[in-house]
Amino acid sequence: MSTDHVEEAESPAAKPVGIGETTAPVERKDGLRPLHPDYAKVLRIWTLVIALPVLIAALIVESAQAIYPGVVLLPVLILLGLFVLRLPMRRYHARGYAVNDERLRVVRGLLFRSDTVVPFGRVQHIDVNRDLVERYYGLSTLTVHTAGSHNASVRLPGLLDEEARAMREAIRAQIGRETL
């Protein structure tokens, strides 16, 4: 792996500790690297895209004035507020990754925690994908595909684009290399 990765890996504490910093401080001690902070914004924007139709529906019901004012809108607003403001931050903090010469480790999930390790010697092919929101923030999602039925593709979102590409090259260099 390139040297700048190692340097970055050694200073996870340098990352600004900010909003919603209650979840999983243990992980960072685990040697996991956090994703780019902008990834929380990406998550938030996608949550917003899903939340918007719900909000519109609630507004329509509210405007029909079938029941007391606010009975529908208020709970919906509180719920959506939680979903849009709180949840993306928590999801962001639940995610982390670690990479060395041999393997990629991806940790994710709030309720159901999963901790996946893919050895580079088992990677079939590699994707670097960016959707519109990710492109705006200059982020990319790295996906490694394996031959297994379970974990056929393991996604690692929230990487800076150049970082994702560097990782792809590093993984690529390990493929096909015999270590025995």
Added chain:
Amino acid sequence: MSLHDDSGTRLTDAAERAVPGGTAEGRRTHPLGFIVGGIEGVRNAVLPMAALVFANDDLRLGLAAALGLGVVVAILSAGIGYLAWRRLTYRIGMDDIRVESGILSRAARSVPFERIQDVSLEQGLIPRLLGLVEVRFETGAGGKDELKLAYLSQAEGEALRETVRIRNSAPSGPVADDAGDETAGLRAAQTEAAPLFAMDGKRLLTFGLFEFSLAVVAVLAGAAQQFDFLLPFDLWDFDGWQQRLAGPGAWLQGLGFAAQVAGALIAAAILAVIGMATGLIRTVMRDWGFRLDRTDRGFRRRRGLFTRTDVVMPIHRVQAIEITTGMIRRLFGWHGLKFVSLARDSGSASHVVAPFARPAELVPIAGAAGFSLPQTADDALDWRRTSANYRINRALIESGLLLAVTAVLAAILLLNGEGVSQHWSQHWSQHWPLLFVAPAAAITHAIRQMFLWRHERHALDAHQIYDRSGWLAPKLSVGSRVKLQSAEIVQGPLARRRGYATLHLGLAGGKFALRGVEIARAGELRRAILASIHSRDFSALMQG
């Protein structure tokens, strides 16, 4: 307009770069590709167009509308196809093929030459008329997520296939042979040694008896339900049945209790005979002349009475083995052996190599595939149980759900009774036994979890991982450590609190998961397995 000019310049560009060499610069697919997209778009729009023609009273108006729709669809799909074409580039690098695509979202895929097992050229009707091919690169990841380039000119496609073949000088030859090759077996050595496993007539008959199946009865019952409108009476009308019984059937009731019991016994015997006959016929048809050989190309299996199949399974493609049994056949010491194989069609192909055998017969078969079986239950292997917490949680959840059902049922009974208060006690006395069904089931589930805790175990040795699951019909899975693809530890909210986890191991062509393993043990297993995986690269494994 500008679109036209642009495509013109691209055409010359592409022509200049049409020779596949080893250049690092991006190339485009054939410019006629988006025309194919346009034509296919129109083909999809044919039905709506027809609807427009027939929906209009005025035929001319309808035709015009349909034509308009066709033109719009053609322009739209060709336009999007054109944009997609502009944004798609591929390059043949020194050690991989890369494709970048996407109009708004961008996707870049890199496929190393080492991992390409096969390159196939495909032509639909329209691409064929235009002299275009779709090039598919197959990797070990299977069909779902492979790389394809649509469309290249035929010459370019063939040249690309040749390039991959040359670059991929590391021999991937044996990999290209499919596991489910039906004819290859015929070319295998004609002078045959003794089979690795075979079933004679007696074995086949015994096997058939254990394959008891009431599928026929189920099919008949299903058919009765489907086609009951054809019957001259209502099959599900119980009052009608009582009347019919009261008529000619009255003699049956008059025969008394003993005769009724005898009748029930006869009915049960008939069912048993039907079930055994079904199992026997199915088994004989499927496994007639079952024979497994070890050839230089791998395992060769021949079986079948009417449909004779002849399948060759290359040894290096066997990823794991499974030993299965049944609740009753286990008591007589019969087991079956199955391979988990890295095959393209892992879903449909059966890799049963010994359906009905003694454990001693399975050992050499597994050995030929490079697997060793644990000889006895208490051998050198360090068998570990699942976490007791996991079993307790499962028992509590299952029983809790069943008890909730009981509570709801009781509430319904009570509420129903209130409406007809004078009959309430009668109603209650008729239905209260129902309340015991769910608690009884809950207790059964709890007991089952206890037995599962005693029986389900896993073990790890220097080369293999073992998983014994199930209680009455246990299954033993044996995976080769070095052939696993990934390792994942998953914990739900309960599991986190109670200190256990599920360990999912990536297995090509199958699944291998250890559930309810204590978290420390899961980490330990994963560390050990990852070290094994790291010792050999996937491509080296594939060379057998």
